[in-house]
Amino acid sequence: MNKAVIKVNKLNKSFGDNHVLRDLNLTLLNGETLAVLGKSGSGKSVLIKCIISLIEPDDGKVIVLDNDVNEINQDELDILRARVGFLFQSNALYDSMTVRENLEFPLRRHWEKGMRETKAEAAVQEVLEDVGLAHTVDMMPEELSGGMRKRIALARTLILRPSIILYDEPTTGLDPVTAREISELIVEVQKKYNTSSIVISHDMHCINTTANRVVMLIDGRCYAEDTYENLQLSMDPRIREFFE
Ligand SMILES: Nc1ncnc2c1ncn2[C@@H]1O[C@H](COP(=O)(O)OP(=O)(O)OP(=O)(O)O)[C@@H](O)[C@H]1O
Numbered sequence: 001m002n003k004a005v006i007k008v009n010k011l012n013k014s015f016g017d018n019h020v021l022r023d024l025n026l027t028l029l030n031g032e033t034l035a036v037l038g039k040s041g042s043g044k045s046v047l048i049k050c051i052i053s054l055i056e057p058d059d060g061k062v063i064v065l066d067n068d069v070n071e072i073n074q075d076e077l078d079i080l081r082a083r084v085g086f087l088f089q090s091n092a093l094y095d096s097m098t099v100r101e102n103l104e105f106p107l108r109r110h111w112e113k114g115m116r117e118t119k120a121e122a123a124v125q126e127v128l129e130d131v132g133l134a135h136t137v138d139m140m141p142e143e144l145s146g147g148m149r150k151r152i153a154l155a156r157t158l159i160l161r162p163s164i165i166l167y168d169e170p171t172t173g174l175d176p177v178t179a180r181e182i183s184e185l186i187v188e189v190q191k192k193y194n195t196s197s198i199v200i201s202h203d204m205h206c207i208n209t210t211a212n213r214v215v216m217l218i219d220g221r222c223y224a225e226d227t228y229e230n231l232q233l234s235m236d237p238r239i240r241e242f243f244e
């Protein structure tokens with residue numbers, strides 16, 4: 001049987017009296033792409049931030065690659081974060097740095113000191129080719145379109161060769177054609193690097209293209225879990241509304 005690379009067990013998170021996550025359980029298996037579907041404000045970003053310990057849950061356990069993210073120390077967390085790529089909803093590129101400098105940034109943080117420049121350059125070139133943007137290496141983020149920025153953000157995630165990638169709304173704010181291209185790129189990256197991924201989205205086309213399995217986040221918990229095809233056949237009105 002496939003091994004679990006992420007296990008979320010009875011996760012609870014409130015902000016004041018806003019109880020966002022309620023006893024949420026979720027498992028990501030090695031090699032699969034799991035979509036988490038939920039309305040705006042349902043807690044998708046909070047969930048993904050709990051997984052990489054950017055938000056501390058009130059209760060519950062998050063196990064990532066056999067590490068309990070709330071028990072390990074800061075050094076162990078840094079090492080773990082290098083193995084778990086996180087594509088922010090906002091891309092989070094550095095506006096004052098070129099594409100090359102943006103891509104080198106994680107290398108400088110995570111790779112051993114004294115890494116040879118040539119090795120860094122080759123790594124930058126490879127991930128830029130992966131996302132089809134080799135020609136942008138000396139450009140500034142402001143010179144790039146929204147879709148290109150998303151690709152560069154993905155390249156920056158790939159450069160550390162993560163075994164897990166967490167995508168937070170990878171197609172939001174993009175036109176439908178560009179959104180499709182990004183969805184297809186996610187599939188290509190999965191094939192090339194054999195990553196396990198969570199794709200957080202409410203873009204049904206993106207979910208259908210990328211996901212092997214879909215979890216529906218409703219009322220702070222996993223309301224339903226199945227393949228896209230099976231969920232599409234559901235008669236439950238709370239599931240149906242996502243497909244209408
Ligand atoms: N740091 C915070 N402080 C207070 N409330 C927060 C914080 N972060 C998130 N929330 C609240 O938690 C709820 C879930 O937010 P979250 O960002 O996870 O939604 P989402 O499902 O990602 O929505 P979207 O699809 O719009 O990105 C919202 O009600 C939000 O206001």
Ligand SMILES: [Mg+2]
Pocket residue numbers: 044045046089168169
């Ligand atoms: Mg969000």
